[in-house]
Amino acid sequence: MAPAHEHDYDHSELSETQLRVRALETVLTEKGYVDPAALDLLIETYEKKVGPRNGARVVAKAWADPAYRARLFREATSAIAELGYAGRQGEYIVALENTRKRHNMVVCTLCSCYPWPVLGLPPVWYKSAPYRSRAVSDPRGVLKDFGVTLPPDTEIRVWDSTSEIRYLVIPMRPAGTEGWSEDRLAELVTRDSMIGTGLPKSPKDMAK
Amino acid sequence: MNGAQDMGGMHGFGPVEPESNEPVFHAEWEKRAFALTQAMPMPGQWNIDMVRFARENRNPAEYLAMSYYQRWLVALETMLKERDLVSDDEIVVGHALHPPEPVKRTLTPGDVLKVLHRGGPTERETNTAAQFKAGDRVRARNINPVTHTRLPRYVRGHVGVIERVIGCHVFPDSNARGTGENPQWLYTVRFGGRELWGPEGDPSTQVSVDAWEPYLERA
Numbered sequence: 001m002a003p004a005h006e007h008d009y010d011h012s013e014l015s016e017t018q019l020r021v022r023a024l025e026t027v028l029t030e031k032g033y034v035d036p037a038a039l040d041l042l043i044e045t046y047e048k049k050v051g052p053r054n055g056a057r058v059v060a061k062a063w064a065d066p067a068y069r070a071r072l073f074r075e076a077t078s079a080i081a082e083l084g085y086a087g088r089q090g091e092y093i094v095a096l097e098n099t100r101k102r103h104n105m106v107v108c109t110l111c112s113c114y115p116w117p118v119l120g121l122p123p124v125w126y127k128s129a130p131y132r133s134r135a136v137s138d139p140r141g142v143l144k145d146f147g148v149t150l151p152p153d154t155e156i157r158v159w160d161s162t163s164e165i166r167y168l169v170i171p172m173r174p175a176g177t178e179g180w181s182e183d184r185l186a187e188l189v190t191r192d193s194m195i196g197t198g199l200p201k202s203p204k205d206m207a208k
Numbered sequence: 209m210n211g212a213q214d215m216g217g218m219h220g221f222g223p224v225e226p227e228s229n230e231p232v233f234h235a236e237w238e239k240r241a242f243a244l245t246q247a248m249p250m251p252g253q254w255n256i257d258m259v260r261f262a263r264e265n266r267n268p269a270e271y272l273a274m275s276y277y278q279r280w281l282v283a284l285e286t287m288l289k290e291r292d293l294v295s296d297d298e299i300v301v302g303h304a305l306h307p308p309e310p311v312k313r314t315l316t317p318g319d320v321l322k323v324l325h326r327g328g329p330t331e332r333e334t335n336t337a338a339q340f341k342a343g344d345r346v347r348a349r350n351i352n353p354v355t356h357t358r359l360p361r362y363v364r365g366h367v368g369v370i371e372r373v374i375g376c377h378v379f380p381d382s383n384a385r386g387t388g389e390n391p392q393w394l395y396t397v398r399f400g401g402r403e404l405w406g407p408e409g410d411p412s413t414q415v416s417v418d419a420w421e422p423y424l425e426r427a
Contacts, residue, residue: 017235017237017278017281018235018236018237019302020237020281020299021237021240021241021281022237022240022302023298023299023302024285024288024299025244026303027294027298027299027302027303028244028248028288028294030304031293031294031304031308031309032311032314033248033251033252033308033311033314034244034247034251034314034315035247035315037317038243038315038316038317038319038320039244039247040243040317042243042246042247042324043239043240045320045321045324046232046242047232047233047239051232086325086327087325087327088246088323088324088325088327088328090327091328092330092331092374109214109215109362110213110214110215110216110260110358110360111213111263111264120232123226123230124227124234124276125225125226127276128221128224129215129221129272130221130222130223130224130225131224132215132216133215133216133217134224135216136362136415137216137404137405137409138410139410139413140410140413145224146224146226152412153412154412155412155413155414156410156413156414157413157414157415157416158413158415158416159416160360160415160417160418162358162417162418162419163330163358163418163419164256164328164378165374165394165396165418197224197226
């Protein structure tokens, strides 16, 4: 079971774990510690409602609305709460501005801290050993794994999320999007561009 | 603890392999393990730092062989068993065999969104003054506690610059041991690539960690 493929279990292991979780849930329910309906709602919330589309709204607004952008970089938690995104694993959010001179990238080397209210639950690669080990020592190499090459004179700034502060990268607005609505801009914002391992789509990508 | 969770700077794990169109969960049990982990701190009365320690506190070979939600699952079982909320025989048969322990509160469906929205704020009032200010040079202390800490090995002993005074926050090292929140000033500390990684380091890279005051000394 290589960490990079950690979801590809063989079937016996999968069913063993599946049975163990089912057993645990039954015991906890019978003892009155958990309500399965609350569990269903937790799953539905993070599967359907909370995800990177939330963060894309924040980025698109920051691109389109200079006053919002200023508030976001001054006090991101409250600026993001204006759009209704707040709470667990996003109690204190800091927005990081990507520029031509500086590219920000976020990691949690010690576990997998991630800004849930704006990005949802982290992808497997973010939680994996290859990313957590190399993001701090070889960020350009990691970016290459994602097919991203930055100019050599662009400084790379890596943020290791060791406290309860969560970081959201605000990528640069793609050229050729002058006058676009926030809805249309949000379509360009990828999850990885808000972690700093990717760039937003360009209008050309959208035309493909 | 100097466990396998502290991965920054390790070699040999290979390239990052992003999955296209990745689902939020990869198996039904991951959903349930996730939800149980989110719901149980309320009746179980444990905090996030205890949870993190329960996940990392194991043989490194075992830690590395487990997937993310497998770590969540074993940590959840550990915490339940430590508090006598569940016992091994119950997990084996898949039914409650012993009377439940009294718990203060459980998570109801009506409370889920409220509880998620409230989150778990960690900032605390203080009447102490922050010892450092933005621009100060600090050294990350060479500490090696066998208990939970949030100071990664790769910065220990290295000199960085205070980028920002964040505020006074719950101190994970104390909170994980159940010895109280012991709030401490928290800072973003920035280190140069060469300072951390020597000649192999990329001078155009800077890395920051968030570090509590007890992790730092003036340099």
